[in-house]
Amino acid sequence: MRPNHLPWLAVALLALAPAALAQRSSSGKAPAQPKKLYCWNQDGQRVCSDALPPEAINYAREEISAKSGLRTGEVDRVLTEEERAVAAVEAAQRALDKAAAEMRRRTDEAMLMSYRNEEELRRVFTERTALVDNNVQTARYNVVSLREGLVSLLRAAGDRELSGQAVSSEMRGNIRLRHAELLRQRQLQASFETQRADLDVEIADILRRYRTMKGLIAPEGATPADGAAAAAPDAPAVASTPNRQ
Missing domain, CATH: 1.20.58 (Methane Monooxygenase Hydroxylase; Chain G, domain 1)
Structure with a gap:
């Protein structure tokens, strides 16, 4: 005995079919990705192309929309081994400086509470x-x-x-x-x-x-007036007495 209605899954697929067909072009292919241009400096000259050649992969470059002409992305150049080593050392030093600053802050807090x-x-x-x-x-x-x-x-x-x-x-x-x-x-x-x-x-x-x-x-960078107020916050004001002739 044949069923008199389609399964729910088949109904859903039929409902989505027109939308999927609308996204297809007349040639039957899926819509192409937006085109973009690549621009980079090579041998002192500005070079732009819609394809990135293998020799330019390591260069710093900008990615520009071919439709709007606006920059959509930027890629830094590939670092050399020496530059990567220097960057690693600098990153390690920044981590040490941050740890030292945190330790100093904790030391100051403990010092203030202990003495x-x-x-x-x-x-x-x-x-x-x-x-x-x-x-x-x-x-x-x-x-x-x-x-x-x-x-x-x-x-x-x-x-x-x-x-x-x-x-x-x-x-x-x-x-x-x-x-x-x-x-x-x-x-x-x-x-x-x-x-x-x-x-x-x-x-x-x-x-x-x-x-x-x-x-x-x-504190360092404060004005002399701030320093006087910090040194003697409760000092009473002294009225000046005019000189008598």
């Missing part, structure tokens, strides 16, 4: 400053001691040569060892002194930030 006054904050640096100072003094003492010992050995070796005696291999070895140790201690001294100078800068920067957060000094 009630500047004196408490200064105590934090006492032990660290004493340690670096001790390293500097020890390195300076070692440099002086090693230098004096090296001068003594060189003088003794010179006296033996002047008297016609041979300088023993043991003495020559001691001179080389003492000289190498002197150079190492000088490098340590320079490193410790640099650390001490950097510590002074760090302490001054932290104290400045702490005073700014506490409102004791004006």
Whole structure:
């Protein structure tokens, strides 16, 4: 027995058929994609074409609608291996700078909450400053001691040569060892002194930030009037007294 109605799926397909046929062109093909032009610089000249040749794939180019003449897209040129390496390093540095800024912000917040006054904050640096100072003094003492010992050995070796005696291999070895140790201690001294100078800068920067957060000094870039208001927000106004003749 034949059914007297079509299934719902067949009805839906029949309803969509006219719309699908309307999208077909008279030739029976699907409508073509909008044409566009490619423009790029090659050998110092501006080149535009409706097709992108293989040699221009790596060039920076603009995509322009052939119908409206308006730019519809832009493609950057392909980076070289060296440029990609530089870009990767710059991206990593930006990430480090962002992390450092975030760490500094958190440090400032913790510092503001942890220390009630500047004196408490200064105590934090006492032990660290004493340690670096001790390293500097020890390195300076070692440099002086090693230098004096090296001068003594060189003088003794010179006296033996002047008297016609041979300088023993043991003495020559001691001179080389003492000289190498002197150079190492000088490098340590320079490193410790640099650390001490950097510590002074760090302490001054932290104290400045702490005073700014506490409102004791004006932020960088503020006007002198803003700084005076921040330093003494509750200072009473003083009326000027005219000079009497």
